[in-house]
Amino acid sequence: MTGWREEFERFLATDPNDVGCDQAMAVLHLYAELLAAGVDAAERYPGVAAHLAACEACAEATDGLLAAVRDHDLN
Template identity: 80%
Template structure:
């Protein structure tokens, strides 16, 4: 029963701006490019930022993509 209750509490605590995993994956490359350029990507994509704060798998993907984008910019590629 505790698993059900924890799931419900997590659902009720979800930020209403959260766009979900699908929408996050659709524009994550744009978000990472903005971050790498020093732009406040959360201001431009608040729903995506909200989702990344709540979804560890998507946040890990974002970190990896940002590292890749920053790495290619570092080396001028």
């Protein structure tokens, strides 16, 4: 179990631009489509990029969505 000190340190290290899970998930499909098109999605959605750098679960969801978008584009 993570102690309060570790939680507090993680909170202090959070990028202030991080939009959080809910907002990131709301535009994740657009973010993945931009990535698949070779566009700098982080430039368009810097708060989402900050969140993905900090949240392993959302980063994994992005990887899966990107794979699905790329697979769809191949078919």
